[in-house]
Amino acid sequence: MNATPPRPRLVKTVDELRGILDGVRRSGRRIGLVPTMGALHEGHLSLIRASKAEYDYTVVTIFVNPSQFGLGEDLTEYPRTLDADMDALTGCGADLVLAPSDEEVYRPGHATWVEVGAGAEPLEGRHRPGHFRGVATVVLKLFNMVGAQAAYFGQKDYQQVLVIKLMVADLDLPIEIRVCPIIREPDGLAMSSRNACLSPDARQQALVLWKSLCLAGELVEQGECDTRIIAERMRQTIAMAKDARIDYVALVDPDTLEPVDRVEGRTLAAVAVHIENTRLIDNCLLKAES
Amino acid sequence: MNATPPRPRLVKTVDELRGILDGVRRSGRRIGLVPTMGALHEGHLSLIRASKAEYDYTVVTIFVNPSQFGLGEDLTEYPRTLDADMDALTGCGADLVLAPSDEEVYRPGHATWVEVGAGAEPLEGRHRPGHFRGVATVVLKLFNMVGAQAAYFGQKDYQQVLVIKLMVADLDLPIEIRVCPIIREPDGLAMSSRNACLSPDARQQALVLWKSLCLAGELVEQGECDTRIIAERMRQTIAMAKDARIDYVALVDPDTLEPVDRVEGRTLAAVAVHIENTRLIDNCLLKAES
Numbered sequence: 001m002n003a004t005p006p007r008p009r010l011v012k013t014v015d016e017l018r019g020i021l022d023g024v025r026r027s028g029r030r031i032g033l034v035p036t037m038g039a040l041h042e043g044h045l046s047l048i049r050a051s052k053a054e055y056d057y058t059v060v061t062i063f064v065n066p067s068q069f070g071l072g073e074d075l076t077e078y079p080r081t082l083d084a085d086m087d088a089l090t091g092c093g094a095d096l097v098l099a100p101s102d103e104e105v106y107r108p109g110h111a112t113w114v115e116v117g118a119g120a121e122p123l124e125g126r127h128r129p130g131h132f133r134g135v136a137t138v139v140l141k142l143f144n145m146v147g148a149q150a151a152y153f154g155q156k157d158y159q160q161v162l163v164i165k166l167m168v169a170d171l172d173l174p175i176e177i178r179v180c181p182i183i184r185e186p187d188g189l190a191m192s193s194r195n196a197c198l199s200p201d202a203r204q205q206a207l208v209l210w211k212s213l214c215l216a217g218e219l220v221e222q223g224e225c226d227t228r229i230i231a232e233r234m235r236q237t238i239a240m241a242k243d244a245r246i247d248y249v250a251l252v253d254p255d256t257l258e259p260v261d262r263v264e265g266r267t268l269a270a271v272a273v274h275i276e277n278t279r280l281i282d283n284c285l286l287k288a289e290s
Numbered sequence: 291m292n293a294t295p296p297r298p299r300l301v302k303t304v305d306e307l308r309g310i311l312d313g314v315r316r317s318g319r320r321i322g323l324v325p326t327m328g329a330l331h332e333g334h335l336s337l338i339r340a341s342k343a344e345y346d347y348t349v350v351t352i353f354v355n356p357s358q359f360g361l362g363e364d365l366t367e368y369p370r371t372l373d374a375d376m377d378a379l380t381g382c383g384a385d386l387v388l389a390p391s392d393e394e395v396y397r398p399g400h401a402t403w404v405e406v407g408a409g410a411e412p413l414e415g416r417h418r419p420g421h422f423r424g425v426a427t428v429v430l431k432l433f434n435m436v437g438a439q440a441a442y443f444g445q446k447d448y449q450q451v452l453v454i455k456l457m458v459a460d461l462d463l464p465i466e467i468r469v470c471p472i473i474r475e476p477d478g479l480a481m482s483s484r485n486a487c488l489s490p491d492a493r494q495q496a497l498v499l500w501k502s503l504c505l506a507g508e509l510v511e512q513g514e515c516d517t518r519i520i521a522e523r524m525r526q527t528i529a530m531a532k533d534a535r536i537d538y539v540a541l542v543d544p545d546t547l548e549p550v551d552r553v554e555g556r557t558l559a560a561v562a563v564h565i566e567n568t569r570l571i572d573n574c575l576l577k578a579e580s
Contacts, residue, residue, distance in 0.1 A: 112406055
């Protein structure tokens with residue numbers, strides 16, 4: 001017997017992955033999938049624990065997907081920390097890690113893409129053209145590689161979850177989409193692989209995202225329903241960080257992502273802000289008393 | 291015991307289909323899929339027999355897919371003959387037929403599409419804009435609904451097979467694509483559901499497609515390699531039908547569908563011709579002596 005917690009098996013190719021998973025399926029075990037871009041943090045680990053709790057075998061994919069990064073975005077700067085990721089995964093319940101190369105995922109001549117609908121247009125879609133086409137395509141590919149019964153995503157990427165759910169419905173994908181809550185640092189900053197890119201000063205400034213969302217919640221609790229007023233107060237909060245540049249502060253319908261004039265029932269507050277050179281997003285659901 | 295050949299089970303919804311197929315999979319049986327638009331003929335039946343020979347359980351889908359028809363095309367005229375199809379399927383080896391409504395396949399708000407690459411651009415793609423986007427999307431959906439190990443397609447829709455194979459490779463779909471030869475009437479006309487739309491006179495004229503392909507084969511056998519000359523002779527043959535209107539006569543690389551100047555090694559000869567109001571396609575592979 002060995003007291004060392006088990007380290008998940010690491011594979012680099014789809015063929016190797018499928019060989020292993022065929023055996024898993026033959027033994028009747030059900031598979032949960034956690035797609036990630038690596039640089040793992042507690043947010044990712046919470047997804048893996050959720051999969052571990054519900055499924056017999058958990059596959060984590062680690063792939064920084066080039067096709068979801070636009071020109072001038074941070075594809076080359078995105079943190080890649082496979083060794084540390086494997087350490088983080090040790091003992092947390094993942095059974096298998098797929099960490100493929102770009103060439104393993106996109107064969108030469110790759111030309112088939114998922115064209116996503118209106119849910120991908122506003123917010124992130126407006127500021128990151130082509131982003132969700134890349135996300136949907138790679139997620140579909142990962143689903144097809146793994147053949148899991150369920151896949152786990154974090155609520156922090158709210159619109160990503162929405163786009164993926166629409167894709168699953170539209171393409172009749174035989175997979176459950178599970179969404180787990182945002183995991184935050186003790187001071188409220190939403191955990192993100194990109195937080196590692198923040199200087200100590202920028203890390204402090206980055207708190208304005210969460211502060212603006214908390215303010216929105218307080219305003220709604222106090223009876224404020226006018227989304228123009230709430231958004232303006234959120235912008236003022238974010239502007240208190242000297243290096244903040246706002247992409248959007250949005251109050252939208254949580255199902256359609258269309259802007260709403262008043263907070264009535266559930267409303268999504270979502271923000272995207274550059275702090276120095278790092279782009280961060282965060283969101284929360286506002287609930288008006290009815 | 292009953293001497294009547296077994297009639298396949300008919301289902302109309304994806305839920306019902308999945309319930310049955312879950313049981314089939316649990317029993318360890320492997321599933322073959324034959325996607326069709328109905329109006330079944332010997333070409334379809336040859337696909338079903340091939341599936342029956344290789345797999346334990348054969349699913350036939352019958353769905354006239356609106357999204358692959360363009361404006362002004364024959365969506366409303368396309369033959370729909372479900373009762374006759376069920377008769378044709380009796381005893382031929384199909385186990386289950388899915389014949390869903392348009393609404394069952396495309397939920398309200400459907401907005402996710404498969405964007406196909408360069409293989410979909412020439413030939414049919416040029417004359418039927420959006421056709422392969424609709425084909426690829428519905429085929430992907432049917433693959434996801436059924437979860438078969440293999441799907442069977444006819445070589446008559448040569449470019450369709452190519453586009454589907456590219457999609458399967460690009461999206462890592464866990465399915466084998468099997469391609470079966472064109473089945474012809476005794477006089478050479480390629481079997482097609484659209485043949486039912488031909489008047490007796492048009493039926494006779496429709497032979498020019500096959501005649502033009504036979505001529506191409508003869509010319510190549512006689513040593514003619516110049517594709518301009520071969521195509522011109524093919525056009526002359528087709529023009530002998532008084533109601534023929536040519537969409538294309540093409541001599542192309544069978545893998546890329548790019549035009550070739552000379553028949554060297556394998557070359558695809560493909561034709562699309564309107565006879566009266568019916569658009570027909572046919573093709574054959576030419577092989578030059580090397």
